[in-house]
Amino acid sequence: MPTKSNLELRQAAGQTLILGFGGTEPDTQLHATLDSLHPGGVVLFARNIETPAQTWSLLYECQASSPLPMFLCVDMEGGSVDRMKKAIAPVPSARKVFATGDPRLFRAHGEIIGLELRAMGFNTTFAPVLDLGLEASRPVLASRTASADPKQVVRYAKEFLSGLKTAEVLGCGKHFPGLGAANLDSHKERPAVNRSWKKLWEEDLLPYRKLHKKLPLAMISHATYPSVTKDPVSASLSKKWITSILREKIGYQGLIVSDDLEMEGVLASGSIEEVSVETLRAGTDLFMISTMFSHDLGQVWRAYEAVVREAEKDRRFAARMTESALKILKFKRRSQELNQTAAKPKVQAVKMLKKIIQEFSEIVEGAAA
Secondary structure (H helix, E strand, O other): OOOOOOOOHHHHHHHOEEEOOOOOOOOHHHHHHHHHHOOOEEEEOHHHOOOHHHHHHHHHHHHHOOOOOOEEEEOEEEOOEEOOOOOOOOOOOHHHHHOOOOHHHHHHHHHHHHHHHHHHOOOEEOOOEOOOOOHHHHHHHHHHOOOOOHHHHHHHHHHHHHHHHHOOOEOEEEEEOOOOOOOOOOOOOOOEOOOOHHHHHHHHOHHHHHHOOOOOEEEEOOOEOHHHHOOOOEHHHOHHHHHHHHHHHOOOOOEEEEOOOOOHHHHOOOOHHHHHHHHHHHOOOEEEEOOOOOOOHHHHHHHHHHHHHHHHHOHHHHHHHHHHHHHHHHHHHHOOOOOOOOOOOOHHHHHHHHHHHHHHHHHHHHHHO
16 A cells, blocks of 8 residues: 555545446546546446446446545435435335334344445445434435434434444445535535534534444535534535544544535535535545536546646645545555455345345335334
8 A cells, every 4th residue: 555655646636536427337438537547436326327237347347447445335325315226126215214213123224225235336325314304404305314303313323334334335424514404405505504503513413423433434515504614614615614523523533525516505615626625625535526417527537637736736735635545545455345346246136135125115114104
């Protein structure tokens, strides 16, 4: 593994990048991008997923482009955020599973999602959602939240993460510091959460405070929290939130990833190039560009080159980025989840997994009724 002295800036910038792309198989442009940038990971969406075997092959080819393990990511929560429902079978939402009141089913929820992801070649999911299910965010988050009670969110998420771990898939708590009191969708607008520091610390931040040693990754939201920062800056660009509060006050030592930087909630603050630089400067380790909205890998290249240019002219920024890259490499070296490749899924195994998911869904429906 490279050390700080010989980790080149372009390599460091690549390791801090998670990128998305269009299509269900790699094309010439994607191959060139992966081969040139050597990103830390890739993220797939429903647009990339047709069948288990096709998805596995797509991820396998992405990983083959890099000499280092990659984060092979997907948003997979169950319910409305279920990228695999057409490829295998729909999985119940966090809200539906939590309604059973059964911790064994909370854990099974994580394990079943983990088994499904592992079978298709993924090693990382951006779940569980740790936002509180408050009235303000209900039109946006709906069944993605487990409960309005932070202690109950911790109860569900702790078991869910244990289930993922059993299936050898990495989880990611989101969206720090919390979107429970946000009434706008950050995909389209920048929400402002006007809760006091006391409320945020005691309620929204409780899941992160209790679970910070169990979260491999934490995702930062694009909402603003003016009562805390006294400015309109998104949390994903805020050194106070990321470094001072999450790292230092809460003591989180895992990897920090930005939410998708193509979302309007953060682009209200600047161009894709500017926000990519600023999220790293603020303390994130990984920045994500999904190309979900632009359908343009050129966005990825522009952001990557902007990060490299900033590192070349600003020693402090170069040190900050290199620190994250080294942390990522250390994490990759130690992560069992990232250092193994699941066998290509066989038809019979997929059928069995589909049956397990359907039976789980029936149990949840019965218990939640």
